[in-house]
Amino acid sequence: MTQTIQHWCDGKLFAGDSSATAPVTNPATGAVTGEVALASVADARTVIDSAADTFAEWRDTSLAKRTAVLFRFRELLNERKGELAEIITAEHGKVLSDALGEISRGQEVVEFACGIPHLLKGGYTENASTNIDVHSVSQPLGPVGIISPFNFPAMVPMWFFPVAIAAGNTVVLKPSEKDPTAAIWLAELWKEAGLPDGVFNVLQGDKVAVDELLTNPKIKAISFVGSTPIAQYVYSTGTAAGKRVQALGGAKNHAIILPDADLDLAADAMVNAGFGSAGERCMAISVAVAVGDIADDLVAKITERATTIKTGDGTKDSDMGPLVTKVHRDKVASYVDAGEKAGATVVLDGRTVQANGGADGFWLGPTLFDNVTPDMSIYTDEIFGPVLSVVRVESYDEALELINSNQYGNGTAIFTNDGGAARRFQNEVEVGMVGINVPIPVPMAYYSFGGWKASLFGDSHAHGTEGIHFFTRTKAITTRWLETAAVITRPARSAPGGEGLNLGFPQNA
Ligand code: NAD
Secondary structure, three states: OOEEEOEEEOOEEEOOOOOOEEEEEOOOOOOEEEEEEOOOHHHHHHHHHHHHHHHHHHHOOOHHHHHHHHHHHHHHHHHHHHHHHHHHHHHHOOOHHHHHHHHHHHHHHHHHHHOHHHHOOOOEEEEEEOOEEEEEEEEEOOEEEEEOOOOOOOHHHHHHHHHHHHOOOEEEEEOOOOOOHHHHHHHHHHHHHOOOOOOEEEOOOOHHHHHHHHHOOOOOEEEEEOOHHHHHHHHHHHHHOOOEEEEEOOOOEEEEEOOOOOHHHHHHHHHHHHHHHHHOOOOOEEEEEEEHHHHHHHHHHHHHHHOOOOEEOOOOOOOEOOOOOHHHHHHHHHHHHHHHHHOOEEEEOHHHOOOEOOOOOOOOOOEEEEOOOOOOHHHHOOOOOOEEEEEEEOOHHHHHHHHHOOOEEOEEEEEOOOHHHHHHHHHHOOOOEEEEOOOOOOOOOOOOEOOEEOOEEOOOOEOHHHHHHHOEEEEEEEEEOOOOOOOOOOOOOOOOOOOOOOOOOOOOO
């Protein structure tokens, strides 16, 4: 009998009334390891109420106390991230080192949020007018919803919830139903860190849960990450219901390799960025644009490296794990079929991989296409698998035009030793995150993460100062005190009825 993965509400597991569930599988074996609860509207409302009922108390908890909880959460996460990595590998399939990597990137946002008092400081103007002062404060929004995708079950929620919680909001996280256990582990860790019950909640489910988050008036803002069609839906539905929404969507990331590039560096980068995490990364490079006569050499170098990749169970000695579900594996394989049929050259064929894992695992090895043209579906569509396409062009301008005419604008990279070319590229390319000789340019936590065009709907990117702005709103307060205020008398601190003497530093007040 498999376990049911429940919601987390008001500081404890919550079964809910709905009997609907979805299977959770181990992608390396194909075995069903659990059933995740799919919330009914009533279940969703119970979880949202928990966040709403706790908001005033958490908002009014001092910054000193809030950040102390953040620090404890960071310490516990750092000590015990191995446990979380095992959960991620068991439900997502990525190799353990990669799972640890995503946790570390999430942890950086927790560390960023530990310093939030500095970032919440307002401004103060004395004597803006005679005897009138003006100051501003940043206040939390209320209960906020976070809806996350399957590919980063720890990191993507951590792009948002450390900042949201540090700023004084309460949270309902709706993780992907494909790998829902990491969210519960994080909820238990928050409790251990001393976060009051009800500040961080987990709502398991599908569209029913998402729709309730998007329309329930108690939820004030939504941070969504997932595919572009759902991001568009979330943005339009959430904003129509009066919420602040940031909805991060899909991607088709190109890397340009100029003729003067270090081809070994570029080939290493293409292999890491194309096949790492089985290509199930929103910042994966799926198109290598070879400029000029370097294409044959580049393809040879990528092939040489990619053939050494060990595909297998992420808990074993593997470089690349399986795809997340059988349905997704078959969809990616169908793109490989389509690319071959359309006339692209299959240099490496992942369909024939011998994986070091279960016979029923969702395997597809690294696949490399050469001579891909922009009319082919392997070029136009986000495949989200270990499929790298090489497109050959004659010039930098042709390469740039490919990127700028693409519907997506999440990440991109250029490989060159020419500073002038790199500088021109960073200026001209219409993409939110740019790498120069760096393949997956995920910004540090104190910068903001987000794409352009169909890769992000809304005005704010994740974490960094844009994340702080997203999870707060400002008030400007204008004050007049009369010059001759009444004299206030009160008992001396040491007198009867006084506050009492305390000569020490105040502690965590
Ligand atoms: P998805 O869009 O299928 O699911 C994302 C979330 O939306 C999940 O929580 C899911 O339960 C929910 N959802 C799914 N269908 C829904 C519907 N019809 N109505 C309401 N909610 C629904 O995405 P995924 O397959 O889990 O993740 C992969 C996608 O996420 C890729 O497109 C990838 O590029 C994108 N992604 C983007 C970024 C980024 O930073 N831009 C980061 C990670 C992933």
